[in-house]
Amino acid sequence: MHVFVTGATGFIGFPIVKELIAAGHQVTGMARSEVSGKKLLEAGAQVRVGTVEDLEGLRRGALAADGVIHTAFYHQLSHVPLGTRLRIFLGGTPGGIVQRFMGAAAAADRRAIETMAASLGKGSPLVATFGTLAMKPGVLATENDTYDNRPKALGVVRARNEDVLKEWAVRGLRTSIIRLPPIVHGPTAYGLASLLIPMAKKKKESAYVGDGMNRWPSVHYLDAAHLFRLAFEQGAAGGTYHVVDEEGIPFREIAQVIGQRLKVPVVSKSADEAKKQFGFIGPAVPIDNPTSSKLTRERLNWKPAHMGLLADLQQTDFFSRV
Numbered sequence: 001m002h003v004f005v006t007g008a009t010g011f012i013g014f015p016i017v018k019e020l021i022a023a024g025h026q027v028t029g030m031a032r033s034e035v036s037g038k039k040l041l042e043a044g045a046q047v048r049v050g051t052v053e054d055l056e057g058l059r060r061g062a063l064a065a066d067g068v069i070h071t072a073f074y075h076q077l078s079h080v081p082l083g084t085r086l087r088i089f090l091g092g093t094p095g096g097i098v099q100r101f102m103g104a105a106a107a108a109d110r111r112a113i114e115t116m117a118a119s120l121g122k123g124s125p126l127v128a129t130f131g132t133l134a135m136k137p138g139v140l141a142t143e144n145d146t147y148d149n150r151p152k153a154l155g156v157v158r159a160r161n162e163d164v165l166k167e168w169a170v171r172g173l174r175t176s177i178i179r180l181p182p183i184v185h186g187p188t189a190y191g192l193a194s195l196l197i198p199m200a201k202k203k204k205e206s207a208y209v210g211d212g213m214n215r216w217p218s219v220h221y222l223d224a225a226h227l228f229r230l231a232f233e234q235g236a237a238g239g240t241y242h243v244v245d246e247e248g249i250p251f252r253e254i255a256q257v258i259g260q261r262l263k264v265p266v267v268s269k270s271a272d273e274a275k276k277q278f279g280f281i282g283p284a285v286p287i288d289n290p291t292s293s294k295l296t297r298e299r300l301n302w303k304p305a306h307m308g309l310l311a312d313l314q315q316t317d318f319f320s321r322v
Contacts, residue, residue: 002026003232004065006052006112007072008045009036011189012129012180015225016069017045023229028061030072052112062116067125067174069228070116073109073158106158113164122172125232126165129178132217132242132291133284134159140247143179143240143295154283162240169238176235178228179242181291182284183254185312186221193313195281197258198322206259207269207277212252214288219245220306230300241296245304248290257313 003020007013008029017040020027027045031037037047050057052072062068117126134155135141136148147159165175183191190197200206227243235241252266259266275282296302 001066001232002028002064004028004030004048004061004068004116005045006030006058006061006068006070008040010071011186012184012221012224012228013071014039014043015186015221016071016228018043019225019229020069020232021045023233028065030057030061052108055111055115058112058115059119062119065120067232068116068120068127069232070113070126070128071228072112073105073129103157106161109158110161110164113161117164117168117173117175120173123174125174125176125235126168127176127178127228127231127235128161128165129180130159130162131155132179132181132244133287133289135179135289135291138288139290141242141289141291143242143292154287166238174235174237175239176231177240178231179240179244179291180224181217181219181244182289183216183218183309184221184224184243185218185309187316188318189221190309190313190316190318191218192216192281192284193254193258193309194318194322196254196278197262197319199278200255200258200262200264201319201322203277204264206255206262206264206266207274208252208255208266209269209271209274209286212255212268213250214286215248215250215290216254216287217242217244217246217248217289217291218309219243219304220308220312223302223304223306227296227300227302230302234300236299239299241300241302242291242293243296244291244293245306246308247292248288249309251285253310254313257310261313261319 003025009031021044029040029045030048040047048061134147169175224243256266269277278285
């Protein structure tokens with residue numbers, strides 16, 4: 001099949017491209033520039049230059065393909081002046097500003113999904129990604145559960161776009177919702193832990209909130225890429241899948257490995273202290289987000305095969321590069 005992949009040069013998108021090509025699919029990947037698209041050409045894919053804001057480019061990409069895997073996400077923070085971005089990162093900007101940016105980003109994502117969906121033929125696969133952090137905290141989330149739809153719930157603004165995929169499934173597309181954990185790890189990135197590591201290095205301490213027993217799920221990026229392909233090929237219309245290997249690692253254990261690797265103290269912070277310690281990701285840090293992938297494994301015969309997060313953090317050279 002001919003697959004149009006957005007975010008094709010990204011940490012998750014590029015392994016998906018290579019996974020699809022290895023399985024015999026033809027791939028056109030969207031890249032921001034010809035320079036960034038060079039590695040797609042080298043991998044055997046075609047390139048369409050554009051962004052998720054380029055609705056005409058998205059329409060043409062989807063029209064020319066048999067289906068779409070959508071991993072790109074327009075984040076308004078990237079368009080904010082550097083000084084403002086730093087204040088947000090360091091916790092010096094009110095959270096409401098971050099929420100407004102995320103609202104704009106979610107709206108852009110919805111337009112992108114709608115544009116590509118309208119350009120595909122009946123029965124065509126459309127796979128899009130969301131986050132497990134939008135699930136109800138404190139309980140083991142399953143694929144049959146909906147996102148936490150309370151107005152101020154973490155991630156709800158973006159998660160509402162899951163409803164768009166379900167609407168298009170009713171209208172005849174074979175849509176799949178893929179929920180990613182907060183940590184997708186591999187040689188060059190560690191999800192939100194990619195932010196925790198430089199924070200700990202800068203502040204000379206690795207922190208967690210309270211007793212640190214809140215749980216975060218994780219997956220290796222190559223296992224994630226494999227699941228995206230399986231969902232594209234086999235996913236049921238309106239299906240929801242959790243690309244989760246480890247259901248929930250206590251946050252304190254993550255902080256301990258980071259502290260060990262950086263040779264800095266590992267400390268507990270109060271909820272108020274966390275706002276200053278973790279900047280704009282502060283609201284996510286204490287979230288208890290255990291997430292099951294049992295149904296995903298059964299429905300798509302997905303079998304994660306790569307190392308877990310803590311083992312990966314123990315051996316990576318990422319710490320010397322931040």
